[in-house]
Amino acid sequence: MVSIEIVSEEGDMVTVLFKDSDRALLNAVRRNLMGHIPKMAIDSVRFQMGTYDQCSKCEHLNPAGVARRSAGGTGCSKCGVAFEKEGDDYIVWETNSAIPDEMIAQRMAMIPIPTNPEAYSFEEDCPDCKDLVEEDRGCPTCNMIYTLRAFGSKEGRDITARDLTFLGDDSGNVPEAYRDIPITRLFEGQMLELWATARMGYGVHHAKWSPVAGVSFFPRQIATIANEKKAKLLFDLGLRVSKKDFKSGQLKDISKIMDLKKDLHNVGAGTGMSESFDDAIKLEDVDGEFILSFETDGSMTPIEALNASFTKLSQRFNAIKDDIEHVLA
Ligand SMILES: [Zn+2]
Ligand SMILES: [Zn+2]
Numbered sequence: 001m002v003s004i005e006i007v008s009e010e011g012d013m014v015t016v017l018f019k020d021s022d023r024a025l026l027n028a029v030r031r032n033l034m035g036h037i038p039k040m041a042i043d044s045v046r047f048q049m050g051t052y053d054q055c056s057k058c059e060h061l062n063p064a065g066v067a068r069r070s071a072g073g074t075g076c077s078k079c080g081v082a083f084e085k086e087g088d089d090y091i092v093w094e095t096n097s098a099i100p101d102e103m104i105a106q107r108m109a110m111i112p113i114p115t116n117p118e119a120y121s122f123e124e125d126c127p128d129c130k131d132l133v134e135e136d137r138g139c140p141t142c143n144m145i146y147t148l149r150a151f152g153s154k155e156g157r158d159i160t161a162r163d164l165t166f167l168g169d170d171s172g173n174v175p176e177a178y179r180d181i182p183i184t185r186l187f188e189g190q191m192l193e194l195w196a197t198a199r200m201g202y203g204v205h206h207a208k209w210s211p212v213a214g215v216s217f218f219p220r221q222i223a224t225i226a227n228e229k230k231a232k233l234l235f236d237l238g239l240r241v242s243k244k245d246f247k248s249g250q251l252k253d254i255s256k257i258m259d260l261k262k263d264l265h266n267v268g269a270g271t272g273m274s275e276s277f278d279d280a281i282k283l284e285d286v287d288g289e290f291i292l293s294f295e296t297d298g299s300m301t302p303i304e305a306l307n308a309s310f311t312k313l314s315q316r317f318n319a320i321k322d323d324i325e326h327v328l329a
Pocket of ligand 1: 055056057058059060076077078079080081
């Protein structure tokens with residue numbers, strides 16, 4: 001029976017030990033993490049287009065042109081001040097910037113959106129709107145809506161994930177650690193106004209729906225000192241691992257082994273020491289034990305991702321089992 005153990009969990013990174021396992025299972029878990037976990041991501045963005053005359057006195061945004069004296073306007077519709085000279089009485093803002101809308105939408109898609117599969121459904125399974133035709137689907141049970149309205153400045157202002165406002169409670173806001181992800185940079189006269197819709201999806205369809213990065217696994221190894229005298233060459237360098245870490249000539253601790261592998265590069269090929277060191281410390285694979293490590297993009301914790309992966313994997317295996325039983329019946 002496969003068993004797992006969390007070796008370390010730091011922020012969005014996790015290292016897990018699998019026992020009584022094999023490469024096929026580890027690879028299935030790896031592929032599932034990347035492509036088959038339900039995840040929220042911004043999937044469509046509606047850009048508001050327009051030009052505004054902003055009153056220098058009260059900052060009210062008037063529709064472009066109509067308030068200007070030169071166009072026969074009566075001034076700011078809020079405070080009544082006359083709009084005579086651009087730059088003095090009013091500033092013109094346009095909803096454009098150096099970066100095309102498509103690219104802004106693409107950048108927004110890659111911002112981690114907090115994912116809660118208990119609170120949100122896929123549109124096609126949504127209890128409230130799944131029976132509608134595809135174009136009409138989308139409701140508070142399956143969509144998360146964000147708005148953004150940002151203005152530039154003379155020196156240029158970075159517009160980041162921090163400027164996104166979720167229409168709902170705090171749980172939908174982009175996590176603090178990811179709020180500095182840049183979207184664009186705006187200068188005076190440039191503004192951005194948009195609505196963005198996040199939907200559930202799977203990584204197999206687009207990278208924005210994949211919550212993990214750097215998913216890898218390797219066999220668990222233990223280290224044995226084969227030649228004490230030559231091994232001293234490495235210990236004398238005073239790196240991460242020392243002789244004291246070895247118990248009766250063996251080292252089993254997983255994180256220490258990872259450190260040791262880095263240390264061994266200092267006496268390996270190309271260092272001029274490989275001959276005198278002569279593989280004095282040997283690494284051997286442990287049968288049936290593997291170490292999986294990955295990090296998430298912040299849309300969920302690594303443990304949530306791992307659990308989602310196991311749930312999905314068991315559903316898929318059960319589906320195959322049912323199919324086989326059906327065929328053989
Ligand atoms: Zn005004
Ligand atoms: Zn819905």
